[in-house]
Amino acid sequence: MKILVTIKQVPDTATQVKIAADGKSIDTTGVTWIVSPYDEFAVEEALRIKEKRGQGEVVAVSLGPDRVKEALRSCLAMGCDRAIHLNDPAWAAADTLATARALAAVVEQEEPGLVLCGRQAIDDDMGAVTAQLAELLGWPCAYWIMEEAIDADGKSVRTARQVEGGLEIFDLPLPAVLAAQKGLNEPRYPTLKGIMGAKKKEIKDVKASDLASAVEPPQLSIVGLQALPPRPPGRIIQGDVPTAVKELVRALREDAKAI
Amino acid sequence: MPNAFWCIVEDDRNGSPKKVMAEVIGEASRLAPGKVEAVWLTDKATEAGLKQLAEWGAARVLLLEHAALAPYRSEVWVAAAAELAAKEAPKAIFAPVTSRQREFVARLAARLGVGLAADSVGFVLEGDSLVATRPVYAGKLLSKVTWAKSPWVATLRPNVFRPADAQSGKTAPVERPPVAAAAAQMKFVERREEVSTGLPELTEAETVISGGRGMKGPENYVILEDLGRVIGAAVGASRAAVDAGWRPHRFQIGQTGRTISPKLYLGFGVSGAIQHLAGMRTSKVIVAINKDPEAPIFKIADFGIVADLFEVVPELTKEFKKLLDK
Numbered sequence: 001m002k003i004l005v006t007i008k009q010v011p012d013t014a015t016q017v018k019i020a021a022d023g024k025s026i027d028t029t030g031v032t033w034i035v036s037p038y039d040e041f042a043v044e045e046a047l048r049i050k051e052k053r054g055q056g057e058v059v060a061v062s063l064g065p066d067r068v069k070e071a072l073r074s075c076l077a078m079g080c081d082r083a084i085h086l087n088d089p090a091w092a093a094a095d096t097l098a099t100a101r102a103l104a105a106v107v108e109q110e111e112p113g114l115v116l117c118g119r120q121a122i123d124d125d126m127g128a129v130t131a132q133l134a135e136l137l138g139w140p141c142a143y144w145i146m147e148e149a150i151d152a153d154g155k156s157v158r159t160a161r162q163v164e165g166g167l168e169i170f171d172l173p174l175p176a177v178l179a180a181q182k183g184l185n186e187p188r189y190p191t192l193k194g195i196m197g198a199k200k201k202e203i204k205d206v207k208a209s210d211l212a213s214a215v216e217p218p219q220l221s222i223v224g225l226q227a228l229p230p231r232p233p234g235r236i237i238q239g240d241v242p243t244a245v246k247e248l249v250r251a252l253r254e255d256a257k258a259i
Numbered sequence: 260m261p262n263a264f265w266c267i268v269e270d271d272r273n274g275s276p277k278k279v280m281a282e283v284i285g286e287a288s289r290l291a292p293g294k295v296e297a298v299w300l301t302d303k304a305t306e307a308g309l310k311q312l313a314e315w316g317a318a319r320v321l322l323l324e325h326a327a328l329a330p331y332r333s334e335v336w337v338a339a340a341a342e343l344a345a346k347e348a349p350k351a352i353f354a355p356v357t358s359r360q361r362e363f364v365a366r367l368a369a370r371l372g373v374g375l376a377a378d379s380v381g382f383v384l385e386g387d388s389l390v391a392t393r394p395v396y397a398g399k400l401l402s403k404v405t406w407a408k409s410p411w412v413a414t415l416r417p418n419v420f421r422p423a424d425a426q427s428g429k430t431a432p433v434e435r436p437p438v439a440a441a442a443a444q445m446k447f448v449e450r451r452e453e454v455s456t457g458l459p460e461l462t463e464a465e466t467v468i469s470g471g472r473g474m475k476g477p478e479n480y481v482i483l484e485d486l487g488r489v490i491g492a493a494v495g496a497s498r499a500a501v502d503a504g505w506r507p508h509r510f511q512i513g514q515t516g517r518t519i520s521p522k523l524y525l526g527f528g529v530s531g532a533i534q535h536l537a538g539m540r541t542s543k544v545i546v547a548i549n550k551d552p553e554a555p556i557f558k559i560a561d562f563g564i565v566a567d568l569f570e571v572v573p574e575l576t577k578e579f580k581k582l583l584d585k
Contacts, residue, residue: 013514013534017396026396037515097369122514122537124395124402126377128365131333135369140444141333143362158448162509163358164460168330169448179362182515183508220374223390223403228540234560236552244564245574248546249582251562258523258544259466259490259579 001056001154003046004112005080006103006133007039009064009071010123024222028067035071038118040078040187041180046116047079048185049150057081061106063091063099069203076198077190083203084110088215090208095218100132105211107137113154115177119144127179134177142170144181150174260319263347264291265298265410267340267354267364268312272329274305276312278422279355279463283415284315285423287353290384293318294350297431298343300336302329313431315423320431321347325438330447331359333366338441341370344410346436351389351411356462356518360414368412376404376413378518380541397514397537417462418520419541453509456484456494461510464493467521469512469539471497473528473549473568477505482569483527486576489583495519497535513538527568531556548572 011017012032020027035043043060050056060075062068063086072083086102094102107115120127134141146167147160156174160167162181172178190198208215237244237251252259264287269277276299287295297317299308304322312320323339344352344367352367354360356378368375380401381392389411395402406412461467468483480494487494496506498513512519514537524542529535531547531554539545540559547560548571557563564571 011396013397013537017399019400026400095374096365097372097374100369122397125393126365126375127361128368128375128377131362131365132369134333135337135366141362141366142445143333144358160451161358164462165455166453167451169451170332171446171448173444181508182511217407218374219368219372219407220376220404221407223405225395226401226403228399228401231545231559232561234545234557234563236557236563236565241564241566241570241574244566245571245578248562248564249575249578252523252544252546253582256523256544256561259582 001049001053001113001150002110003049003056003058004107004110004115005039005042005046005058005060005075006115006117006129007043007060007062007071007075008036008121008123009033009062009068010036010121013122019225019227023224026225033067033070035074036118036121036123038120038122038180038182041182041184042116042118043075043078043080044185044187045148045180059084059110059112061103062086063094063102072203073198074190076201077194078188079194082201084206085203086206088208090215093218093221095220096126096128097132097219098216100129100136101213101216102211103129103133104136105213106206107133108212113174114157115175117177117179119179119181130177130179137177139175139177140172141177142172143179145178146181146183148178260294260296261348262350263294263296264351264353265296265349266317267352267360268297268299269355269357269360270299270301270308274301274303275308277355277463279417280312281315281422281425282417282420283353283355284312284317286382286415286420287351288316288423290382291350296321296349298340299323300328300339302326309433310430314425314427314429316426317431320433322433322435323438324435325440327440327443328438330450331363332443332445333362334445335441335443336363337366337370339438340367342439343436344371349410351409351413354414356414356416364412364414371410373408373410373412374406378416379413380416380419394541397533398540416518416520416541418465418522458484458487459491459493461493461495461512461517462519465521466490466492466523467495467512467519467525467542468492469495469497469524469526469529470500471526471529472499472503474500474505480506482572486572486579489576489579492525497529498532526556527572529556530554531559
């Protein structure tokens with residue numbers, strides 16, 4: 001079975017983000033980039049499916065500028081067989097729908113049996129591409145999956161999706177799109193052999209004109225970014241524990257009216 | 260009615276809208292007074308539930324009731340909602356952030372060919388456009404976004420928007436349009452219920468208690484649950500505690516867990532790593548209890564006590580009990 005994994009390169013959580021001069025994007029100087037953590041769960045799951053079935057191909061795909069090659073390279077080091085890089089300035093302002101359209105065009109070319117995505121990218125936290133890709137393909141979709149098991153003949157997948165209050169188990173005919181939730185697996189670290197091997201694997205550059213669908217203008221655009229309004233300075237309550245706790249309870253009740 | 264603000268109803272799967280709908284309807288009413296419509300996809304709505312939507316301020320309820328709509332499957336919901344949207348031409352489609360609404364409205368936006376602003380925390384009408392504010396980059400920045408055309412599709416973060424005041428006795432017409440139930444590809448097998456702690460759900464709770472690495476082990480969360488029962492709070496955990504295997508992942512607050520925005524957040528032995536702050540920094544009042552005076556969480560806390568949490572928690576439980584028993 002061929003499995004396509006969609007990944008996004010994002011700033012590391014701990015990295016400082018500054019607003020760029022255009023007021024709409026971040027200044028990327030000095031930013032440490034990583035593969036979005038949820039996408040690593042998707043990559044790991046795809047690799048496990050291939051290993052379990054003893055055959056198949058795992059293809060990582062990502063949309064973004066030149067630097068994204070580094071993220072794809074780390075997916076190859078984890079064990080993906082090859083990568084596709086949607087790399088064209090025409091996608092610079094792509095919103096989730098434009099991204100999903102480009103990915104859908106890749107899916108139509110590659111014809112995988114399964115698409116695995118992360119629950120959401122941790123930069124813009126939109127969490128929409130998975131569902132939008134499923135919609136454009138007309139495929140079934142399960143969000144926030146905690147377990148999956150593909151049947152022996154590769155015709156369907158049983159998934160457990162996380163919902164408020166429990167798990168819901170569904171059978172989805174393949175092909176399908178799944179969004180990985182934390183808890184699905186523990187992603188592996190690339191081995192030295194994997195890192196060396198990744199250098200020889202293919203990362204195919206794809207331009208917008210290589211795909212069947214035209215790039216449409218974004219439906220959602222960023223007007224501007226702004227820093228968080230500062231929180232009012234806090235107060236450290238002094239004194240021994242019983243005294244401090246009494247004062248905290250009083251302040252929460254009378255000053256903050258929070259209880 | 261054309262140009263209505265739709266509010267997609269999140270329910271308890273037993274025929275009643277969830278409390279968060281008061282916030283969604285409240286915000287929609289602020290933006291478009293008198294033009295708010297509740298759209299409810301369900302296999303069973305109760306009369307009490309329909310009445311509740313009207314009392315919160317829905318001018319009209321569109322009830323899509325069909326056995327195929329439960330349990331929720333995006334492919335079935337989208338077909339039904341998209342057909343209705345084509346007929347009704349709403350100006351906006353709002354839903355609360357829940358696991359299913361995040362998927363559903365994203366898929367619906369793709370079907371309608373419009374933009375989506377997920378997890379919004381503010382809205383402003385500017386002329387004939389809507390501008391939404393959303394936290395990005397682990398909550399370190401706010402992003403303002405706008406739509407190229409309507410319907411403007413958005414999900415709203417719970418506990419951020421002012422809930423509508425229920426007006427007792429207010430009624431609204433209920434319409435039951437025919438449901439275009441698409442043949443489902445997904446087959447439901449079963450639902451596995453979580454073992455209930457008897458405490459509120461993390462994302463819905465008005466008060467949240469969080470235990471971090473300072474809890475020292477899984478056996479100690481019982482003291483937080485005791486406190487939770489006294490003040491009616493949900494009990495969550497930091498990533499450090501979840502990764503250590505002390506709490507299941509569903510209790511994790513933060514970037515790779517749940518995003519919460521309670522009225523009151525109480526962190527015990529939580530250091531305040533950026534990835535935790537990403538999931539709770541929009542809380543209204545933040546309290547931090549930590550032995551380490553340098554813990555980053557004190558930088559965003561409204562109130563802090565530098566002390567051993569194992570001394571503070573029992574004392575706090577006792578004092579809250581005294582206060583609330585009055």
